[in-house]
Amino acid sequence: MDRDQCLALDAEDPLRAFRDEFVLPDGVIYLVGNSLGALPRRTAERVRRTVEDEWGRHLVGGWNHSGWYDQPLTTGDRLAPLIGAGPGQVVVGNTTSIAVFQAVAAALKLRPERRVIVSDARNFPTDHYMVQGLAGLLGGPERGYEVRDLAEGRFDDAAVVLLSEVDYRTGARQDVPAVTAAAHAAGALIVWDLCHSVGAMEVDVSAADFAVGCTYKYLNAGPGAPAFLYVNPRHQAAAENVLSGWHGHAEPFAFEPGFRPAEGVRRFAVSTPHVLSFAALEAALDIWERVPMPLVRAKSMALTALFVDLVGDRLELASPADPAARGSQVSLRHPDGYPVMRALIDHGVHGDFRAPDILRFGFAPLYIRYADVHDAATTLLEVLDKELWKDGQYATRLAVT
Amino acid sequence: MDRDQCLALDAEDPLRAFRDEFVLPDGVIYLVGNSLGALPRRTAERVRRTVEDEWGRHLVGGWNHSGWYDQPLTTGDRLAPLIGAGPGQVVVGNTTSIAVFQAVAAALKLRPERRVIVSDARNFPTDHYMVQGLAGLLGGPERGYEVRDLAEGRFDDAAVVLLSEVDYRTGARQDVPAVTAAAHAAGALIVWDLCHSVGAMEVDVSAADFAVGCTYKYLNAGPGAPAFLYVNPRHQAAAENVLSGWHGHAEPFAFEPGFRPAEGVRRFAVSTPHVLSFAALEAALDIWERVPMPLVRAKSMALTALFVDLVGDRLELASPADPAARGSQVSLRHPDGYPVMRALIDHGVHGDFRAPDILRFGFAPLYIRYADVHDAATTLLEVLDKELWKDGQYATRLAVT
Known part of the structure; x- marks a missing residue:
């Protein structure tokens, strides 16, 4: 699925209006809503x-x-x-x-x-x-x-x-x-x-x-x-x-x-x-109180499936392959998971790392768009292609800066 | 001690500047800081x-x-x-x-x-x-x-x-x-x-x-x-x-x-x-971090002593008579304590009631002034003189409104 198709899905997403209710920093795709959810605009x-x-x-x-x-x-x-x-x-x-x-x-x-x-x-x-x-x-x-x-x-x-x-x-x-x-x-x-x-x-x-x-x-x-x-x-x-x-x-x-x-x-x-x-x-x-939960679950499964499809076999999937057997998160395994995640965050895609080797990506259906999933997967593949963490180099750079 | 003497004490109180750091509603003498302290201005x-x-x-x-x-x-x-x-x-x-x-x-x-x-x-x-x-x-x-x-x-x-x-x-x-x-x-x-x-x-x-x-x-x-x-x-x-x-x-x-x-x-x-x-x-x-605690204790004892002196023997003192044997609070006993406290709050002096018969007055030295103590005691005596609670009338009125 290409980015235009993702944008089309976003345009017809019945939950799309909810995104406007959240504060989301520019330049960040926030895939850590499974750890700490984003700030609703009304909260302050x-x-x-x-x-x-x-x-x-x-x-x-x-x-x-x-x-x-x-x-x-x-x-x-x-x-x-x-x-x-x-x-x-x-x-x-x-x-x-x-x-x-x-x-x-x-x-x-x-x-x-x-x-x-x-x-x-x-x-x-x-x-x-x-x-x-x-x-x-x-x-x-x-x-x-x-x-x-x-x-x-x-x-x-x-x-x-x-x-x-x-x-x-x-x-x-x-x-x-x-x-x-x-x-x-x-x-x-x-x-x-x-x-x-x-x-x-x-x-x-x-x-x-x-x-x-x-x-x-x-x-x-x-x-x-x-x-x-x-x-x-x-x-x-x-x-x-x-x-x-x-x-x-x-x-x-x-x-x-x-x-x-x-x-x-x-x-x-x-x-x-x-x-x-x-x-x-x-x-x-x-x-x-205004959120239809069946739509949340449907979008959640679609988002995680899209991410898994786009990442393909470049990383080992630690989550179940069947979207119905997952929560709203995708976990991938990489032996250099920590530096990979640090590099990804440097590129604006925020997931998190859980020892020893798990990269976690949470997809909160109220504020994550299909296009965000596309961009996150693309960025992840780019970061992997750059192999910044190869032979521990990226990890070393992080450790000294 | 009359009100002018209290104002003089406030003018020379080394803690007086701290009062400005708190939000205190107009028309209220807040003597419940021993239950919930007032809002510091910096908090919001x-x-x-x-x-x-x-x-x-x-x-x-x-x-x-x-x-x-x-x-x-x-x-x-x-x-x-x-x-x-x-x-x-x-x-x-x-x-x-x-x-x-x-x-x-x-x-x-x-x-x-x-x-x-x-x-x-x-x-x-x-x-x-x-x-x-x-x-x-x-x-x-x-x-x-x-x-x-x-x-x-x-x-x-x-x-x-x-x-x-x-x-x-x-x-x-x-x-x-x-x-x-x-x-x-x-x-x-x-x-x-x-x-x-x-x-x-x-x-x-x-x-x-x-x-x-x-x-x-x-x-x-x-x-x-x-x-x-x-x-x-x-x-x-x-x-x-x-x-x-x-x-x-x-x-x-x-x-x-x-x-x-x-x-x-x-x-x-x-x-x-x-x-x-x-x-x-x-x-x-x-x-x-800026509060000198010995001054807090000294003022606290002075405030509670002043309140006890001004109330005199109109109410039974449930607290120790020696200020050094008290915390920063004065408790008085009255058989109709609850309606008395309700009447007092209606007159702008906020204390609280603890069953069965205790009227509590807390004196937070950072924001309670000697003049506040004077006014609170005066109002309490006025409320007692009006005997609004006599034969349970005040209690009854409260219960039906």
Whole structure:
């Protein structure tokens, strides 16, 4: 496909108007929206309002007047449709790592006779680290708490399985329905990590017991934007939040000496929400409420397929060949991946590198065009042709400048 | 003391210039800086810079270019002098509740032969709730994990004591040196909660094993600003962060499957910092770097003493009578405290109410003047004279409007 054909596709793209809602620096093709989404144009004013009007004028009154207190739930309800959840099922706040800790600890409490946590080695490492910390806190192997790799395929004594829907390195979609069914058949619960799927594809979270995810990738809510935690309604009455802070209390302003959990998903709120970071999430959700997710997924698959086609066999594809088996990202392998990516960034195409040899390219369908994909692939091939990194020369130049 | 004398004190106040650095709404005397500090004038621009320049222009490059990645440590180092700590001893992020969980869990791991957590009933309730959640996670009383009230005065089998330096309700300073010495003599560790002391008085944290606190009260870092966690250097090599997220890893970007703690206090960083909220903290610290804390404490004591003198015996003093025994707040008791406070706020004097009968007035020395104290006390006495709340009439009126 040549550039004119790509431009024609862009002209008839039903999502094309969304690109205008983002700030995109001149001369940059930004293919890192799978790591940190671009800035929506409306965000600066929304954050300014929170700082100057809500905080500056209403001061502590902002907790009620500006809805800060309920923001973990109100933004949760706004985000819920993006993962196939309903109102009262999602709470927003803290970070994905902390949400993983809450979800896995809650699952362990719901399966008190079991002590094994199954975690997929392809999960983003912080997921592993958090369950390792939790297992260690509970006494570790001496007390039977073990973190087992999903690849062993053994769930019979597992309390909970932790699985990312999309692999952060390769972009491969895991077979979530099959793993979920197997976990449930074995009496285990399952926690889905949706960091790399929310905003990139339709998600139906209803089969999961818990789910977590971040809002700063495809959702464009900004660096360090708050995470979300989904609690399936069937667990809400029994599930415990071990990070039982006052915002999860039934009556936080009664200042009772003992923790008494709030009804519903609110009990998983921990403490004072990061209000400025929530403001940027609110601005991002103003966009997402208008986004037809089936069109996002269709365009996403078309963009990744186009990129793979244009790159051809010049680099080994680390992602699945079938677009339907990928998230919204393409990963390529190159033994000099780091200097190749540095050279590519110098030429205006921004992807990222994940050790040892993965070049990652994320395609956020709201602001990446077919022509961008064409230009990115062309530039990548040009950079490869120049072989700047040959014999480590480019790496050396980078190291000394 | 009459109003002219107060104006004279303001004219010679060595801290008077700091008031100009804050946005304070017309017609409001804001005595809730002990709950949410006022907005510094410089903050809006600092946050705008993070949103539009750092995020908008540098996108994911902001993690390095704009120093986001190291912000938990760089802001920790900037904040450290306010609590008598040195570089490499404080990490910023998350919330006070989560920092309490980290600190108490780390202390339990350092005292594996002990299972009792002593918590002061006067601590802010979320501190209790978090240790209750932790004790419950570890198996609760069945496994010997118990949360005991400090009032029992028994530390012999305690792993850790959790103590607030200043009582959030009454403003009373606890005898931190005595409790710390007693805890240490009994072989227990101690965690200080500095939420109501940092920015209100000089703090020397060096006797504590761990300390936590928030930055949104006297430090003026904004609603939901990140919390801080101090780890005494003598524990840094051995202390474990049970919330072992990737930002506490020795090499987070090596994406290793196993958690390997970073050297020093960085291991207590958990995961992606809330960058927008950090921007407001940076702006606040720009002010605090120029603030002489002994003058803050001196003015604080003078302001609270003046308020107590002017109110006289019209209301029961819930705070200690000696200014040196208080934080920067005065608490008064009234059986109709809630409607009294509502009436007072209607008259432009903003304090807050804490059940069952406490009227709280916080005096942030950077922006509260002696004349403000005079006017606040005068208005309070006028409101009391009008007896709007008599027989519950004011309460009733509020309830129906």
